[in-house]
Amino acid sequence: MLQKAQRRFLDVLASIYIYNEHRGYSSIDRVLLAVRARHSSERWFIDAVEKHRRDERKHYLMFKKYFEDLGRMPFAVDKSCGHIDRLIRLTFGCSIDELDTDAVTADDELFFRLCRIIMITEIRGMNQLDILLEDKLVTSDERLKKIFEVIRVDEPSHWTPYRDWLENNDGGKPKWNELTADWAVHKSLVFWKVPSVYLNPAMPRRTNWQDDGEAQGIMGAAAAV
Template sequence: MGWFRRRYLDLLGSIYIYNEHRGYTSIDRVLEAVRARAPDDAALIAAIEKHRADERKHYLMFKRWFELQGRMPLRVGRTCGHIDRFVEIVFRRTIEDLDTQAIIASDDEFEKLCRVISLTEQRGHRQVEILLRHPLVTDDKVLMKIFRIIEKDEPSHWAPYDGWLKANGKRDPKWWERGIDSFIHSELLFVKLPVLFLNPWLGRRTDWADAHDPAEVKASAVPALG
């Protein structure tokens, strides 16, 4: 049972730290689009900047959790990234290949991106609520503190995107968009997680994901965790 729990938490933390890093680095693309489309909308820009800062903070908390254990995260990639898979399915290209200029120029493209981000953040909030009651998680005081902070931060993350959709008379997500969200989550939970859990060749990272971040992105504070 001890090995099972350690392996589960190790993999859980590795998936989360990947997604948090992916989150704040991807938001830079969103900010570029918003600043170009609505340079005078200070409230929207500030809300998205807070979202990015929170994602960076969450990444640093998971980084600290691994540091306290004296080990690096497992080497998981974009197949475990919720936003990666969502973007790939909806836009038919990776995050790196998204055409920022096309998103800036098109209400339809920006609208799709807002719904993808909003659904991803709402999924993340629901998952954290589950993990806060998970028997394999509750005994880890540092991890519980991290998830409580994330639970508190999350609702402000989808708010600016939902706010833009409503302010501009855009529709709510349709059943098929919610279906994609559920599919990605189920795929991770019932297929990818078990495969990674049982993979004896799954190695660890040799560097931190933020090692090559631009200097201005690195400036962020992390709460004391222990």
Template sequence: MGLQAAFRNRFLDVLGSIYIYNEHRGYTSLDRVLEAVRARCPDDAEFIAAVEKHRADEEKHYRMFRRWFELQGKMPLKVDRTCGHIDHFIETVFGCTIDELDTQAIVANGEEFEKLCRVIMITEQRGMDQVEVLLKNRHILSDKGLKRIFEVVEKDEPSHWMPYDSWLRAHGRRPKPRWREKWTDYWIHKSLMLAKLPAVFLNRSNPRLVRWPDEDPNAYAI
């Protein structure tokens, strides 16, 4: 295998591994968001349905990436929450991990619920922008399966942030990110692109998952 082919294969391997982590983290975390939305907005069937679709799409994307790895006969690289955009965002804004979020407190506090909606909205907008960039990458375009996955993700992304934006506007809440939230998003993105992704790429001793995370909730545990 030539150097260029080896670089391409490693790049796609790392990218796919980071995406499958984030898609799994996304749909499992949205279970908590759905709990909050149903409690906060029990009569808003449209908003609840939109969040349910968001959750279903994230799981669909996860299973598409899983299938991509399965067709290659290998498991994804074992990454951790340092590769998760939403993990960093939640920890910075709320001061705790996703799993530690106090759903009842968020439901009871309008400002906290507003903040949660904005964090999800900003994260999904970042994801949409990133997919547009990736669909111009020659390595992505050279892999028909991965290209198709990102085309599906690109099509789904707008419906993942617009409902939160609409809800915030309809209830007189602030849809535009605060300065601190914009800076947090920018810093997390740059850290992932310029530090974490290259670190995983260069770490040839990075192990692979032994079990799929949808089958074993401790699959990513150290």
């Protein structure tokens, strides 16, 4: 019984991570459009964002292989388990899908805010990994532990370019309301959303992968730039 409960917790954890990794790289595609349109001369920043996107995709594929090897699909978690989804909602007042990329591109303050939100999210993710990699239950699963170790190595390169770009362009540091929103999202995920998924016996599993039929065209375009 205990082993089954532990296995379910790890499945829930990995399901939330695979959702967020997919949401991460698919959302970064929109950031890339904004960066290329407004800051085409800052090649170093474009390269850093493209690397961020590649890494998030790589992480998604590692979790996908993890579940394939287990012989089951992830739980069908939704946007309520997405850190960036909820943080964008609280700080921009709309979903990621509704975010007006043209408006963000045209307004320095909106683009600064977007960069700060991405940076906050990635720092939160890095700090959370430090906690998970100290957790005996998580590290008891050697395959999951290795995935988290890879992500932890990649994480600093995901937030430091946004920090550097903001500093170079007087974009400011994260504001109190942005940090408060991040804190609120994190606490609600840890203390409400994860337990609610874990304790829901009717929680379905996905019937398809998030990237089924997904076009990778934007990265092809990136390679041509």
